[in-house]
Amino acid sequence: MSRLPYSSDTSNSHLKPLIGDWLVIIISIVAVFFMFQQFWSFEHASQLRIRQGNKIIGTYDLNQTRELHIKGPIGESIIVINQGKVRFKQSPCHNQYCVHQGWLSHAGEVAICLPNQVSLQLLGAKNTYDSLNY
Amino acid sequence: MRWKEALTKAIVAPMRLFLVFIFFFLAGCSKPEPLYNTQSYIFGTLVDITIYGEPEPRAQEVSNQIIHGFQDLHNRLHAWRPSELKTLNDEFSRGNSPVTIAPDIAVVLSDATKLSIQSKGAFNPAIGGLIEAWGFHHDEFHPIKIDETKIKNLVHANPQMTDIMIKDGKISSNNPAVQVDLGGYAKGYALDIALASLRKQGVKNALVNIGGNIIALGKHGEKPWRVGIQHPRKPNAIATLDLESGWAIGTSGDYQRFFELNGKRYCHIIDPATGYPAQGVQAVTVLIPPQINAGTLSDVTSKPIFIAKPEARAEAAKAMGVENYLVIESNNKILVSPTMAKRLTWLDSLAAKHVTSALQ
Amino acid sequence: MTRSTINISTTAEDHHIAKLTALAIGLHIIEAVIPSPLPGVKPGIANIVTLYVLYEYGFATAAWVSLLRVFASSLLLGHFLSPTFVLSLSGAICSLAALYLAQQLPKKYFSAITLSICAAFAHIAGQLIVVRLWLIPQTGVIYLIPIFALAALIFGLINGLITTKLINQKS
Numbered sequence: 001m002s003r004l005p006y007s008s009d010t011s012n013s014h015l016k017p018l019i020g021d022w023l024v025i026i027i028s029i030v031a032v033f034f035m036f037q038q039f040w041s042f043e044h045a046s047q048l049r050i051r052q053g054n055k056i057i058g059t060y061d062l063n064q065t066r067e068l069h070i071k072g073p074i075g076e077s078i079i080v081i082n083q084g085k086v087r088f089k090q091s092p093c094h095n096q097y098c099v100h101q102g103w104l105s106h107a108g109e110v111a112i113c114l115p116n117q118v119s120l121q122l123l124g125a126k127n128t129y130d131s132l133n134y
Numbered sequence: 135m136r137w138k139e140a141l142t143k144a145i146v147a148p149m150r151l152f153l154v155f156i157f158f159f160l161a162g163c164s165k166p167e168p169l170y171n172t173q174s175y176i177f178g179t180l181v182d183i184t185i186y187g188e189p190e191p192r193a194q195e196v197s198n199q200i201i202h203g204f205q206d207l208h209n210r211l212h213a214w215r216p217s218e219l220k221t222l223n224d225e226f227s228r229g230n231s232p233v234t235i236a237p238d239i240a241v242v243l244s245d246a247t248k249l250s251i252q253s254k255g256a257f258n259p260a261i262g263g264l265i266e267a268w269g270f271h272h273d274e275f276h277p278i279k280i281d282e283t284k285i286k287n288l289v290h291a292n293p294q295m296t297d298i299m300i301k302d303g304k305i306s307s308n309n310p311a312v313q314v315d316l317g318g319y320a321k322g323y324a325l326d327i328a329l330a331s332l333r334k335q336g337v338k339n340a341l342v343n344i345g346g347n348i349i350a351l352g353k354h355g356e357k358p359w360r361v362g363i364q365h366p367r368k369p370n371a372i373a374t375l376d377l378e379s380g381w382a383i384g385t386s387g388d389y390q391r392f393f394e395l396n397g398k399r400y401c402h403i404i405d406p407a408t409g410y411p412a413q414g415v416q417a418v419t420v421l422i423p424p425q426i427n428a429g430t431l432s433d434v435t436s437k438p439i440f441i442a443k444p445e446a447r448a449e450a451a452k453a454m455g456v457e458n459y460l461v462i463e464s465n466n467k468i469l470v471s472p473t474m475a476k477r478l479t480w481l482d483s484l485a486a487k488h489v490t491s492a493l494q
Numbered sequence: 495m496t497r498s499t500i501n502i503s504t505t506a507e508d509h510h511i512a513k514l515t516a517l518a519i520g521l522h523i524i525e526a527v528i529p530s531p532l533p534g535v536k537p538g539i540a541n542i543v544t545l546y547v548l549y550e551y552g553f554a555t556a557a558w559v560s561l562l563r564v565f566a567s568s569l570l571l572g573h574f575l576s577p578t579f580v581l582s583l584s585g586a587i588c589s590l591a592a593l594y595l596a597q598q599l600p601k602k603y604f605s606a607i608t609l610s611i612c613a614a615f616a617h618i619a620g621q622l623i624v625v626r627l628w629l630i631p632q633t634g635v636i637y638l639i640p641i642f643a644l645a646a647l648i649f650g651l652i653n654g655l656i657t658t659k660l661i662n663q664k665s
Contacts, residue, residue: 020603021654024611028647035640054174054201094274095393101369108362109370115274117175128481129362129374130354131182133383133419134346134390 045107045122048086050079053117062086062105062122072116079120086120088113108132167355172197176204177321178273179345183328186339186354196335200328200342207324210239213262213315214271222305223262223313232304240300245427246319247295249434253454256438258406260293262313268411270317270391270402277395289409317402318386322433325349325382329429341377347384349429350377364389365482366416366462372485373460373478380424384432386440387417405441412441414464420451421458421474431456511551515559515566518543522567535645538653541589541613545606545657550664553594560586580628581621588620589613606661607654614650618642 017025050057052070060066060081067089068079075092085105088098091113098113107124110132170185170193181204185193210218218239225233235243246259265271267285269278291311298307298314316323321344328342329349339352341359350359358378362371366389377383388401392411400411418436422428435454439461442450447469451459458474468489470478475489522540540563548556564586568579596604596612622639 017607018603018605020599021605021607024604024608025647025651028611028615028650032640032643032647035643038640051173054172094276097389104369106370111369112180114175114179119173119180129360129371130184131341131343131348131359132346132362132364132371133343133348133385134364134387 045084045105045109045124047123048081049121049123051119051121059123070116070118072113072118074116077113077116077118079118086122087111088118088120091118092116169354170194170197172201174201176201177208177324177345179321180343181345182343184341184343185332185337186341186352188337193337196332196337199335200331203327203331204324204344207320207327210236211242211316211320213317214266219314219316226298226307226312226314227310229310230306232299232301232306234303235300235305237303240303240305242316242319242323243295243298243305243314244300245430246314246316246434247298249319249430249454250295253434253438253450255294255406256441256450257318257434258293258295259314259316259319260295260297260312261288261404261406262315263288263291263293263311264404264406264409265315265317265402266313267409268400268402268404269393271315275391275393277393277400280395285409289407318437319430319434321345321347322382322384322430323427325429325432326427327429329380346387346390347382347429347433348377349382349432350379352379362481363419363460363478364417365485368482370481372462372482373480375421375477375479377421378424380428382422382428382432383419384422384436385417385419386436388412388415389417403437403440407441414444415440415461416464417460417462419460420456421477422456423458507551511547511555511559514543514547515562518559518563519566519570522563523570526567526571535642537649538614538617541610541617542653542657542660544589544593545610545613545653546660548593548597548609549606549657549661553597556593557590560590577628581624584620584624585617586620588623589617592616605654606657607651610654610657611647611650614646614653615643618646 046062048060048062050060050068050070052072057070060068062081062084064081065083066081068081070077070079072092077088077092077098078090080087080089085103087103088101088111091098093113093115098111098118101111104111104120104122106128107122108128109122110119112119168187168189170188170190171182172194173180173182175181181201183197183200185197188196212220214220218236222233222235250257250259264285267281267288269275288311291309293309293311293313297309297312298305324344325342325347326349329351332340332351337351339354341351341354342349346364348361353359358376360374361377361383363373363375363385364387365372366387375383386403388399388403391402392399394400403412404410405412418440420432420436420439422431422435425431431454435451435456436459438450438454439447439456439459444463447461451457451471457471458477459471460474460478461469463469466488468485470489480489518540521543525536525539543563544556544560547559564579564582565574568574568576568582573579573582592612592615593609596609599608622642
């Protein structure tokens with residue numbers, strides 16, 4: 001069996017990666033990063049849009065701690081923003097589905113209080129989807 | 135110096151690709167999209183219209199027109215507030231002689247009858263009486279005291295769409311128990327009307343969402359419209375899929391309208407055969423290919439699948455001509471038809487584990 | 495007394511390769527037995543042997559060692575011709591192809607680390623192709639691709655470093 005010149009190549013006699021290795025490592029890291037972006041488009045939202053009826057009440061930064069009081073046809077809905085997530089804290093509606101929905105944090109997520117006509121919609125740089133089927 | 139060339143090739147080519155990518159990425163960010171979105175509350179739910187590629191005033195005008203159309207339809211077809219439909223129901227229960235109806239409502243009722251026959255009665259819009267007995271004829275519903283005798287009598291009275299006769303613009307029913315409730319039809323029908331109206335107005339790209347039922351027209355720029363499917367028990371979406379032009383998607387879930395009594399969940403989807411809310415399923419999603427009544431079918435066809443027994447679901451879907459469907463059962467088992475499986479992208483890794491393919 | 499055994503003349507090098515293959519099989523089986531937190535994510539330590547053989551004896555021998563390992567391990571584990579075996583084989587074939595290409599790179603700039611990372615990525619790509627085409631033909635798998643890729647990067651890097659150390663110790 002003939003030996004390839006590999007083993008005699010002693011230029012690689014240290015443990016440190018060579019320049020080409022670094023290149024491969026960096027390209028691989030970038031590739032893996034993009035794969036996460038591409039396939040885990042579970043993007044964390046950066047902004048919150050609140051609507052009441054057919055009006056946009058406002059667009060808020062999600063990275064803050066804040067309580068908002070929104071008046072609707074049957075009373076006041078209380079919405080809490082807490083560092084990247086948001087939820088209905090209190091609602092004058094009877095069934096309380098909106099409150100039970102809990103914290104929203106991903107772009108595209110929606111919570112609606114139908115009786116009080118208040119909706120929360122999370123926005124991100126890239127929405128995972130255009131509309132939600134429920 | 136061959137290696138040098140090789141190295142240059144190995145580095146420069148990906149770099150160039152990378153730069154091109156970055157360029158497009160930045161270019162994509164800098165220009166605002168010609169996207170118009172409006173929301174309103176009609177049909178007791180949220181209506182969301184998105185239009186792509188039209189100047190804003192035009193998009194607004196078209197949306198307003200559609201919203202007015204919806205409002206009008208809602209007022210005419212309301213099941214428990216004074217409406218044309220309510221008037222008919224009152225006449226039916228009094229057993230009165232034929233009354234005049236609007237031609238478009240006659241068309242709606244005969245189409246609903248056809249679908250009801252096709253579903254072998256699993257989709258039955260004539261059971262308004264039962265829905266009322268379960269307390270779902272309110273904007274807000276409370277746990278009711280279940281009146282077994284009343285439910286039994288209502289099932290026994292066997293109201294069917296086929297009890298209704300339409301002749302020469304006049305309608306009559308030979309069963310006083312018939313109470314038409316288009317709760318599982320009107321939203322889908324409205325989608326079809328919206329799509330027709332958008333096309334007539336020359337809009338190329340739009341997405342209309344009525345209480346979760348969605349119909350697509352054209353694309354969102356270069357990409358197809360993408361729709362998320364709500365997880366029935368979590369705040370996030372369970373999966374996404376691309377909704378191509380003319381396709382419609384609809385979900386029947388036990389999480390939108392329901393009440394809990396003694397720890398048991400009673401949803402608004404009532405099995406006409408038993409008179410009781412269907413159990414064992416959290417959500418059924420159907421995807422309908424382009425056709426004249428795609429919206430209507432996206433609303434109607436999920437109900438027979440929801441009500442069917444686990445072993446009869448594939449058959450129920452087939453009877454309704456539904457090829458693409460997704461069933462999330464109460465035991466977290468997820469059933470997906472093979473054609474639907476190809477279209478879905480799971481977002482919920484846990485859910486993806488529970489998927490089984492539904493054999494047809 | 496008649497000798498019924500066939501005598502094959504072997505060299506010391508052959509013995510060495512056989513030992514290395516046995517080591518690769520051993521590592522493969524250890525890894526198969528140890529449960530992984532995520533099914534499919536494994537360090538692939540047997541690849542260290544393949545890489546080492548590639549450097550010491552050349553590509554053809556490395557290919558033999560790698561394929562022998564896949565067949566022998568699956569026979570020993572009772573996975574022969576099962577999905578696990580097919581996954582293992584497709585991963586091995588793809589990673590060998592990647593190794594063949596990667597070893598053409600100038601050695602002055604690219605060490606065993608590059609080869610190891612390329613092999614790890616190719617290995618997982620080969621397995622995912624089988625999963626996608628045959629085992630679970632559902633788009634749901636793509637959700638797992640980034641995790642597999644990240645694991646391939648990390649373990650490829652570690653295995654590459656170990657191989658470099660082994661080669662250096664020998665020389």
